[in-house]
Amino acid sequence: MSKKSGERLRFDAATERLVVRMLREWVRPYAGKLLMSFLLMALVAATTGAYPLLIDQAYAMFSAQDRTMLLVIPVVIVLVTAVKAVSMYAQTVLTTDIVQRIITDVRLSMFAHLLTADTAQLHAAPTGTLTSRFISDVDLIRNALTRTLTNLVRDILTVITLVGAMFYLDWVMSLIVFVIYPIAAVPIVNIGKRLRRVSRDTQAQMGDMTALLTESLAGARMVKTYSLEDYERARAARAFEDNYDLTMKATRARSRIDPMMEVLGGAAVAGVIAFAGYRMAMGEGSVGAFSGFVGALLMAAQPVRAIGTLNAVLQEGLAAAQRIFELIDERPTITERPDAKPLALDRAAVSLRGVRFAYEEGVETLKGIDLDVPAGATVALVGRSGAGKSTVFNLIPRLYDATSGEVMIDGQDVRSVTLKSLRGVISLVSQDTVLFNDTVRANIAFGRLDAPFDDIVAAAKAAAAHDFIARLPEGYDTVIGDRGVKLSGGERQRLALARAFLKDAPILLLDEATSALDSESERLVQGALERLTKGRTTLVIAHRLATVRNADRIVVMEGGRIVEQGTHDALIEQNGTYARLSKLQFGEDGEAALV
Secondary structure, three states, X not given: OOHHHHHHHHHHHHHHHHHHHHHHHHHHHHHHHHHHHHHHHHHHHHHHHHHHHXXXXXXXXXXXXXXXXXXXXXXXXXHHHHHHHHHHHHHHHHHHHHHHHHHHHHHHHHHHHHHHOOHHHHHHOOHHHHHHHHHHHHHHHHHHHHHHXXXXXXXXXXXXXXXXXXXHHOHHHHHHHHHHHHHHHXXXXXXXXXXXXXXXXXXXXXXXXXXXXXXXXXXXXXXXXXXXXXXXXXXXXXXXXXXXXXXXXXXXXXXXXXXXXXXXXXXHHHHHHHHHHHHHHOOOOOHHHHHHHHHHHHHHHHHHHXXXXXXXXHHHHHHHHHHHHHHHOOOOOOOOOOOOEOOOOOOXXXXXXXXXXXXXXXXXXXXXXXXXXXXXXXXXXXXXXXXXXXXXXXXXXXXXXXXXXXEEEOOEEHHHEOHHHHHOOEEEEEOOOOOXXXXXXXXXXXXXXXXXXXXXXXXXXXXXXXXXXXXXXXXXXOEOOHHHOOOOHHHHHHHHHHHHHHHOOOEEEEEOOOOOOOHHHHHHHHHHHHHHHOXXXXXXXXXXHHHOOOOOEEEEEEOOEEEEEEOHHHHHHHOOHHHHHHHHHHOOOOOOOOO
């Protein structure tokens, strides 16, 4: 077997597996509705196939001058038409319902996967690329399913009934048609294969283009400030041009099918007319049979053309389905062990033993960290950017897993407990405040979804947020916009703190929680933080050393290692890394800005 032949076999086998999986996972749950839809399609096909036979009967009655049947035939035609119309309506609505349910299931499956995906997996793909899977790829699948489930079966059944009528009326002319139409099969299949490749490239490029648009629009402030309009316009122009080129490739391939079917259809009609004319000149055949046959042939042209173009739509849908399955099949590495048990919380002490970690193979971010955070204590992590502080935070709730060593809570390795129980005892307040385009009430309630309103208000008061919330147009029911755009930075940060107050978790991670705030906002947030950390095991990341001078212990990190630890005063006396950082921020005495 040639290499090319072998590749084709593997391609066909892969396509078959893909189709089987789509049918098994997406279509089979709706088998009952689908069967009903097929029955309606059969009724549509049967009534369509009856038309040429009724034409033949009408001509026969004209010749026989049968007045009774001349009254009956119009009534029968009206009834047949009515049955076809009702069946088409019911079948279209039912099939659309099936397709929309399948699309909803696919989107939910994709979203559920992304919710459980590793942080590294989510960061590896731009948000725009993932968004395009939910929109562009799913639309291609919708088109393929709609055309396949609605048109394919109905068109095939219609063609079968019309071909049956044609053979009944004149089998010789039917054979002429069957010699001509199969000629189109080979080029149509080749066009479909090309479309599948182009469609896959197009969808990948659509993801890149969506990511670019998301970045540019989200960074509009930066673009304007740095006068980057021309640069961004050029980037967008390249992306739009690439999309144009790929779309035109697909259009040129797809547009060949209809003209090809049109020419073949014309050839078939011409051949039939020529042969029928010859036979009638020889005194054979009848006008009624010829009219019914041509009517059936012309009626069959549309479903035959639709079947021919269906391959293109199907190939595009298969390319999209393959991309979606690749996303769904990507297995997370952060998973629960089969024997994982709920965390048995005692005092909420956190410890790291010999922890090493690398985001990329061969490049370690943490190089053997040993750290103890006693229950109820506040430990601050300080150091230059890239020292590994945020990585320590990421390992505690298992956003990532340590390459080696152990991360423990009350002596239990976090990898041995269930994720829900682990993350249920941890609250995170970050400099990148995550808020949703929902009400203030809902954004605070994400800390505890079943919390009564009184608890939400109490949490807001504890976070120094209640007063500004009360001044909003609709108070706690005010929708705050995408990422809380209607609020100031300090207000957004206080909502995040209110969420942490409401969750009331015993372990608190504060990642630059007061960065980029004005003095008044920082004072309010700092006061709320003091209330929030009281009695909780707290880890703090801070570049502004003034915010951590009162921590029970300050841990200085450098190059993925702990180089110093102690209280503020003790570290100043050591005159080491911390003292140098302090002098850089506050002056020679290290105290000027700390009051």
